[in-house]
Amino acid sequence: MKKLVCVGACYLDTILDVPHYPGEDSKLRATNLGVRRGGNCPNTLEVLQQLLGERGDHYVKPYLISCLPSADAPATATVMGSFGHESVVDFTKCIYRADHTEPASSYIIRSEATGSRTLVNYNNLPEMTIDEFVAAANDVGDNAWFHFEGRIPETTLQCIRYLRQSFPKTRVSVEVEKPGRSGLEDLAAEADVVFYSRSWAESKRYQNAQQCLSAQSGVARRASLLCCTWGSDGASCLSVPNEEAVSLPATLPGQTISVVDTVGAGDTFIAGMLFGLLCHHEDWDTEKKVQFAVQLATRKVQQDGFDGVGAGAM
Numbered sequence: 001m002k003k004l005v006c007v008g009a010c011y012l013d014t015i016l017d018v019p020h021y022p023g024e025d026s027k028l029r030a031t032n033l034g035v036r037r038g039g040n041c042p043n044t045l046e047v048l049q050q051l052l053g054e055r056g057d058h059y060v061k062p063y064l065i066s067c068l069p070s071a072d073a074p075a076t077a078t079v080m081g082s083f084g085h086e087s088v089v090d091f092t093k094c095i096y097r098a099d100h101t102e103p104a105s106s107y108i109i110r111s112e113a114t115g116s117r118t119l120v121n122y123n124n125l126p127e128m129t130i131d132e133f134v135a136a137a138n139d140v141g142d143n144a145w146f147h148f149e150g151r152i153p154e155t156t157l158q159c160i161r162y163l164r165q166s167f168p169k170t171r172v173s174v175e176v177e178k179p180g181r182s183g184l185e186d187l188a189a190e191a192d193v194v195f196y197s198r199s200w201a202e203s204k205r206y207q208n209a210q211q212c213l214s215a216q217s218g219v220a221r222r223a224s225l226l227c228c229t230w231g232s233d234g235a236s237c238l239s240v241p242n243e244e245a246v247s248l249p250a251t252l253p254g255q256t257i258s259v260v261d262t263v264g265a266g267d268t269f270i271a272g273m274l275f276g277l278l279c280h281h282e283d284w285d286t287e288k289k290v291q292f293a294v295q296l297a298t299r300k301v302q303q304d305g306f307d308g309v310g311a312g313a314m
Contacts, residue, residue, distance in 0.1 A: 002060045002278055004048070005093070005140055007133070007159070008041030008149025009123065010066040010079055011106040015263070020113040031112070036305055037082035038106050040149045040175060041066065043267035043306065044274070045089050047296070050310025051275045052088065060278050063090045065136050067125045068103065071096045075103040093136040097125050108263060115259055127151075130158045142167040145278060147270070148191075150175040153183025160190045175270070179203035188220040193277065195270055196228040209236035210247060225286070227273060229266050232257075234294045237273075239286050246287045250298045261304045265297045268309060272296035 017032040037046075045062050052060055068076050076096070083089050104123035110116070137146075137159070146163060148156050156174070163170045173193035176184045179200050188194045194216070201212040209228035216226055217240055229235045236247040250257065272293030276284050284292070292313070300309045 003063065003140055003144035004060050004147065004274065004278060005063040005065060005137075005144055006041035006045055006147045006149075007065045007128075007156075008039060009104055009151060010037065010039040010042045010064070010068060011104045011121070011123075012036075012075060012078065013038035013106045013108055013263070015108045015110060017110050017112060019111075021109065021111045021116065021118065034304070037079050038264070039066070039104070040177070040267050040270075041147065042079070042082075043264040044147070044271045046083060046306050047268050047271035047300075047309050048275055049083065049088055050306075050308070051271065051313065052279075054310055054313065055279060061090065062088060063093050063140060065093045065095070065128070065133065067095045067097060067128055069096070069100045069125065070098045073101040073103075075101065079103065093139060095128055095132050095136070100125055110261075110263075115262070117263060128155065130155055130162070133159045134162055137163060137167070143169045145171045145173070145274070147274065148172070148174045148187065150177055150181075150184055150187055153181065153187055157183065157186055157190065160187065164190070173270075173274070176200050177266070185216075185219050188216065188223070191220065191223055193225045193273075194220050194223050194227070195266075195273070196226070197266060198228070198230045201228055201230075209233070210245065213238040213245070225277075227269075227290075229269050229297070235269060235290060235297075237286060237290045244286055246290045248287075248290055248294045250294060250301075252295055252298050257298060257302065259301050262301050264306060265301050268300040268306070269293045269297040271310075272313075 013036050015034045016030040018030050022028040107120045109118045160172055172191045174187045174191040175195045177197040206212040209230040212228045213226045227237045232250050234249040238245050276289030296313055
């Protein structure tokens with residue numbers, strides 16, 4: 001059995017739908033309010049869990065390493081319950097903060113006029129330390145795939161280097177997502193697979209996904225695969241060893257795309273790619289993996305949340 005360990009923050013999202021984005025010092029009535037669990041890695045694991053269920057076996061064992069409130073806090077129960085009663089995600093490697101009862105929180109304002117989303121995060125939980133990661137990683141052992149959100153780059157870099165030294169068979173993927181966060185390219189240089197966001201690429205003045213990947217191939221020197229999502233233009237991937245480039249738009253055969261909720265689209269793409277890399281390493285080529293991940297993310301943006309995104313995707 002393969003092991004996939006996702007390392008990143010877990011949030012409770014409060015989502016407000018509004019007719020248009022409010023101006024400063026103004027009042028506006030929301031048309032809808034929703035609360036759900038969020039966070040890049042938990043979102044990815046929720047979708048991946050559905051895909052593994054569709055596959056009908058236990059070929060991959062998924063783990064989450066995230067800082068959570070105390071183990072008996074209601075917020076912690078909400079997080080775990082969000083994966084369903086028959087969840088296959090292992091939470092035993094999570095780091096529980098005994099003196100905290102409140103989760104990391106994200107407040108999302110979605111404008112019906114433009115389809116844009118604006119996020120404000122609040123996280124009072126102490127971040128994971130390298131010693132806490134080492135203890136969790138040692139429990140998981142060798143021959144695992146570790147996927148890092150790419151937050152706190154200094155600590156994440158220490159984590160990756162520990163894995164390289166202690167568990168040489170480990171594979172590592174990282175997200176390079178948040179513009180202005182220093183140290184992300186240092187993580188890319190140490191990873192086997194890198195996922196770039198459009199917002200980060202545009203902050204570096206890349207005009208499109210292909211330009212980003214071409215330039216970053218000189219930075220991510222040990223990577224075998226680079227991926228970059230680009231909204232309605234879908235995603236591009238570059239297989240570094242043979243310089244094979246694949247770009248596919250966000251389409252579904254025979255369907256007109258109607259965007260409902262873009263929150264978590266990138267996380268869904270990553271779930272699709274990790275599923276292809278772990279479960280179809282030999283029978284899917286790069287184009288097939290990218291096509292599957294793009295179509296999965298396209299399915300997601302047409303609905304609220306993640307329920308059933310993986311159902312019927314195979």
